[in-house]
Each structure stands twice: as C-alpha cells, then as structure tokens.
Amino acid sequence: MGKIAHDFILLDAGRITEYIKKVLEQAGVREDVSCHVSEGLVQASMRGIDSHGIRLLPHYLKGVEGGRINQKPDYKFEKTSASTGKLDGDHTFGHAAGVEGMNKAIELATEAGTGHVAVYNSSHFGAAAFFALLAAKRDMIGMCFTNATPHVLTTGSNRAFFGNNPVCFVAPCDGEEPFCLDMATSAITFNRVMQHKESNSQISTDSVADANGNPTTDPEKAKYLLPIGDYKGYGLSMMVDVFCSLLSGMPCGNDVSEMYSGEMSKRRYLGHFFTALRIDCFEEVSVFKQRMAGMMKALRSEPRRDMDIPVQVPGDPEKKIAEIRTKEGIPVSKQLQDDFIQIGKNYKVNFNL
C-alpha cells in the first residue's frame, strides 16, 4: 500500500454515480451518454479496478473541454449481415459507444444466435468487463476487445508496437455473479508500476523493461510492459488489434493515439469489438449455468499449495472487493476528493457526499 493509504474517505456508489452524472451533464454531455459513463466508472471502482474507475473523471473532463470527446454523438449503425454490424461512435465516450455496440451485438444474437459489432471513431472505454457483463445478463457469453496506446514491448524489439490490448470473456453462472476474465496481455499494468514507485519497492522480474527494452525491476526505469508468455502475449495483443483496428478501419499498432500525452483537442479514433453468443444455441441455459457454477466451486476446492492462500477463479478478487465496497463504499484518496471538490465548483454541482 502506498503512503496515501490512510488518507481516504469511503463514498457510497449510488451517490458518486449521481455526482458524476450531474457533472457530465453540466459539461454538456447528453443524458444517455452520462448514464453509461457514470455507471461504467463506478462499476470499475466497485470491482476494485481503480485505475479504470472514478479517478478518470478529471481526465475525461479535460477531453470534453478540449474537444477530444463529443458530448452529443450521432451514432450510425450499419447491419452488414444477420450476425454482424459496424457502429460509428462519433467520437463520444468509449463507455457510451461501447454500451451501444454491445447492445447491438446482443440484438443481433437474439435473432441470429451470435452478434459481432466493430465500433469505430471511439475513445477510451474504461474496463472491458462493463460491456461483456451486459451479455451475461441476457444468458449470453460476452466478449470484448479494445485497442490501446502502445506500451507493450514487442518480443525481440527495444520498443512497443501494440497496446496493452485487453481480452475480456464473461459467462453467466448459476447462483453467483458471472465468470469474468478481464485481462491485459502484459504481465502487469502501468498502474501497478506507479504503486511500486510510490512505495519505492522493486517490481518482480519479467514484468517491465527500461528504455532500451532490457528487463528491469526498478520502477523508476520502467518504460515498457512485458507481454505475458513472451511471444504469446504479443500475439494476443496482435489478435486484439486485428479485431479492433483492422476490422473497424481505425489506426493500428503504434499509430494508435496517446491517452495522456496527446492533445486534448484531438479525437482518439479508437476501435472496439463486441461479441455476444446465445448459450441456448449450444446447451440448455440451466445446464450450462449449473456446470459453470460447478466448475467454479470445483476450482475453489482444489488442494492449496499454501494452506493460507485460497485457490481462486479469475474474477474472484473483483467479486470480493465488490461485496466489501457495496457495504462500505468506494475509497477515495485525498487528492481525488480535492479534485472532485474543485470540479464541483467549476461545474456548479455540490460535492457533498
């Protein structure tokens, strides 16, 4: 834990959702868009994905103010076959274009068994799980990909070509929240690097590389993230880029725009890809969900290597944090509180939670 760990307050999810929604609307964002963004940010924070949660509000507001993000998108959806379509996100928030895209995929799947939507002209969409989880609510498997700013060292090179392009897979489950795998294709994220910087601690080996592409454990020297499994993580990043950039017609690889260092007036031209797959086209939904639950219980009952550390299913840590934060609230650092107070003043929304 960093030195800021003792300096936070706990905020109720419902009230912070309302606050973010109001601020966005005061910034000229249309109501349907502000709903998706506030829900997406708060869901990420609730699940412990703080890097993709409410802390991004100040950054996004700069994007709205600068003109990077369109507050009132004119979506254009083109159905290209029974199971496919393309969505023009019109440069709005990725959260909103993403919900629109996944809902179209679900609509296609309802008729054709599966639905696949490439979204173009989009922006940062936060945590991928937000969209894939929508499919699970409809008894479908959900998958979601996005391209991202290049940060992952190319195997054999001394610099990055692909972003930390996430792979997200969600399947519904009997009696508990869906199985949710939402993983970057690198060993760790830059958020983790920042935590190591704050706590002045070494990063584990084979996780990051310095400016020359050489592996390092020093967080101060970390410039690139290393892909998981060497060429395998690199290959997965490339697969995601094919889905998100080549199928959508957006810039690919190291032409993908910068999130933080780019000009806030410039559109990001990001691409996403959403898949929904009806379970009942393959197996009775009740049987599938029972087997899914059985698999998860079986995994958690596997013998432990260390008696004090439980065997977890991917996504379990997020489920546990969500349970805690539902009761206790979302921890907000002093820095972010100050940001929220200032934003509240600027946009005439009371930050009084």
Add this chain to the structure above:
Amino acid sequence: MGKIAHDFILLDAGRITEYIKKVLEQAGVREDVSCHVSEGLVQASMRGIDSHGIRLLPHYLKGVEGGRINQKPDYKFEKTSASTGKLDGDHTFGHAAGVEGMNKAIELATEAGTGHVAVYNSSHFGAAAFFALLAAKRDMIGMCFTNATPHVLTTGSNRAFFGNNPVCFVAPCDGEEPFCLDMATSAITFNRVMQHKESNSQISTDSVADANGNPTTDPEKAKYLLPIGDYKGYGLSMMVDVFCSLLSGMPCGNDVSEMYSGEMSKRRYLGHFFTALRIDCFEEVSVFKQRMAGMMKALRSEPRRDMDIPVQVPGDPEKKIAEIRTKEGIPVSKQLQDDFIQIGKNYKVNFNL
C-alpha cells in the same frame, strides 16, 4: 538438439501423406477421414510442429485398433440458429471431425456473416492451425479451440485442473501466408520438457512445476506446466474449456480424458469449438489484407534489441520451417522410420520412400 538429431532422413511431404493415408485405409478408416488425418499430420510436421505431426501415427493406430477411434463416423450436424450449430463427431479422429466442424462454420458464415460450431464426441485433433487456416482461404478470420488432458498447474493449487487448451487465431494476408497465432496457454509444452530431458539441460524458470506444485528447472522433476502470466493463462484455459466442454456438453476440467495413459479402447469424449468470421462484413477484403500485410512488415522492421536476432511476427518460425521443408523434406528420426517400417509390414503398405 537431442542426441537423435544426426540420425534422421528427409521425407517428401506428398509421399508421406500418401503412405499415412494408405495405412489408415488398410486399418479400416474411411477415405474422407484418412485424407483429413494425413493432411493434418503432414501439415503440422511441415510447419515444424513435430509434436503434433506424423510422429503421432503409431499412437493413433493404437486408438483405431483398440476401439477408441471410430473409422467410419456418422456425423450429425444440427443447425441451431443462423450462425450456430453443433456437430456430433461420432468418436472419429479429431482431424476429420474438426474439418467437418470448421467447414460447417464457414458455410454458416457465408450466409449469416459468422459461423460457430461446437463439436462433441471427438478425439485428439492435432494442431489447431490446421482448421483455422481453412477459414483464411475463404477470406474469413478463423478461430479454433480444443480442450485437452489436464496438465497446467492451477494458480494457487498444487495440481492441474485444465489442459494446455490452445487458442488459435488466423487472419488472411496480402502476398504471404496468413497471420497464424496458435498458442498453448502454458509457458512451454511437455514436448519441450522431453527435449530438455534428452539433452540433460535445465528448463528456464517459471515454466514447469514438480509434483508438489513448486516451480522447478529440473526436467526430471517436471510434472505440471505453468500457465503464462500466472492467473491469466489459467483464465484463458478456463475460457477455452467453457467453449469446448460446457457449450458442447463434453466432460470439463480434470474430467477430460487422458491421451496417452488412458485405455485405448475408451472413447475420449473431447470437445472443440470453431469460429469463422467474414471479413467483408466489416472491411473491404483487399484493404484488410493489405493492412494485415503492412502490419506484419512493420513489425519485422521494428528496431532490434539484439542486432543478430530479427523481430518476428507470431507464426513466422512455422512459415520459415515450412519453406525449408517444402524444398528439403520432413526430417524423420531413426525411431520413427523403424515404426513406419513395422507399421508398413502390419498393414501391408510399402514404406519405401
């Protein structure tokens, strides 16, 4: 290289294909099935995936003789929506059931934009690329998954739950063979462990674990394979198992049958999943293939970390080996030559290449 490296002959791909096909037919395998198996085995060997190539013939023949593999399958395909279907492989070779499954997926995609087929009652299918490459020939993206014997250490446990379930993604490309990512979800394969045993060399760290689930570099102690990226490779294995076991209705996780140690009279009840996705539903095929080629060229031109080691695209090593073996032939060890001669005698097929 192992000590057997100097003791091989080079065999022509066409002639070895013909030999395997004739042997299988003499073993009672129907012609369409024997075609797919011989092509699949030889393609894997040509691409340097020797573990999944022609060396498997003796093992498969035991499966035919023992009754594990059905020589004359009665496939049953059920179309369950515009873009989905299920195929009963009737316990034949996975290579044959797989080609049938991928061809059905391509057929569905031709009409509905995408096609997704779950295959049940199948057996070992060799290298996943064999099937996904079929989609690329039709200007589609191909994906292919299979479940497998549990060998990958579950994160936090001291034993395996999932197999080394492969993820395969193929996309067509202008002016060269398709981009082909065909990766296991573990750091290395057991085939590599065997090579280390033969050469009495240490395995790199974070690749395998001993019988207690503790990481080891000693090939003699290796019992489990470690997943790439810790919980990420484990999560990918689980995703693949959901596709191949839960959607197909086959046994999952550590109920998946043994390849080598199981009785050769017992059906394997494996499941696979095939996806084909028409590129022209998203982007002009010529534009996509040019951008795909451009991406691959750009990656190979990225600055090198070590001037003597080229930057490669995943799949490049297989392409290079295929080029060499097209000219020179497939190297066959003395052991395998002896096996082929003996098999030739048993099945009255002349091994005279």
